[in-house]
Amino acid sequence: MRTTKLRWVLSALLAASALSVGLVQPASAAAAAGERYVALGDSYSSGVGAGSYLSDSGDCQRSSKAYPSLWAAANAPASFAFTACSGATTSTVRSGQLTPLTSSTTLVSVTAGGNDVGFADVMQTCVLQSEATCVNAVNNAVAQVNGTLPGSLSSLYGAIRSRAPRARVVVLGYPRFYRLNGSCIAGLSETERAAINRGSDALNAMLAKQAANAGFAYSSVVDEFTGHEICSGSAWLHSLTVPVSNSYHPNATGHSGGYLPAFRSTV
The missing domain is CATH 1.20.5 (Single alpha-helices involved in coiled-coils or other helix-helix interfaces)
Incomplete structure (x- = not known):
């Protein structure tokens, strides 16, 4: 019984x-x-380096393999607007990408800030000039991160909230570029690689702070890319490559294995 x-x-x-x-x-x-999703930002959101660029995206190089496209394909939201663009700054995101945002928007993702502090110029300097010049360029960029960038981010985030008052907004950060003491036997010095990583950390810290101030979610991608940096032997980031525009951007696996999980964890 x-x-x-x-x-x-x-x-x-x-x-x-x-x-x-x-x-x-x-x-x-x-x-x-039921989500009404708008993907904003720079090349790290548009998908430069991932290939498979959408025919109507032109120089913005929006990719079907970028994390916004992957999330939309997997979740079939009620609407999806993809306005992220290569080379975008906080100012150009604010002036040129916010049109799809409305009071009905429920979800927004954004990467912005790297171009404001001269990310591309820093990398060019480090590749072409001396170690001391590289470190100085990184230090100058960090000064901008702590100086002018907070106000620029605040203006952008305020504009997003004004146009999409009900949306969950997710700010995503940038990966550390280099695995220190890794597999690279040429190229930048360890001092230069460490300086670039410190610059990335400073930028991410400011993004997290300003996102919190705005009431937005912040999602780091550093953990996802750990073990997959340049010089790791299993990189999800392009090093200096052809075409040059792909350099120091995530490849397709960086979006599917790095950015997509980081974004998905906050949605």
Whole structure:
């Protein structure tokens, strides 16, 4: 009698567990299907370096393999506007990418700030000039991170919130570029690589601070890219390459294995 009762109780618990799983899964799918998603930002959101660029994106180089496209393809939101563009700054995101945002927008992602502090110029300096000049260029960029960038980010984030007052806004950071003491046997010195990583850390810290000030979510990608930096032997980032525009940007795996999980974890 006790054995029969125990089996009945176990069966009931298993049935209840199966029912609860069945209820949770459609609710999650329904929530994703109801999203009205707008993807803003610079080349780290548009997908430069990932290939498979959308024919209508021109010089913005928006990719079907970029994390916004991947998330939209997997979740089939009610609407998806992809306005991120290579070379964008906080100012050009604010002036040229916000049109799709409305009071009905429910989800926004954005990467911006690297171009404001001269990311491309710093990398060019480090590749072409001396170690001391490289370190000085990084230090100058960090000074801009702590000086002018906070106001620029505040203006952008305020404009996003004004146009999309109900949206969950996710600010994503940038990866550290280099695995120190890694597999690279040529190229930049360890001092230069360490300086560039410090610059990335400073930028990410400011993005996190300003996102919190705006009431936005911040998602770091540093953990996802750890073990997949340049000089790791399994890089998800291009080093100096052809075309040059791909250099120091995530490849397709960097978006699917790095940025997409980081974004998904906050949605």
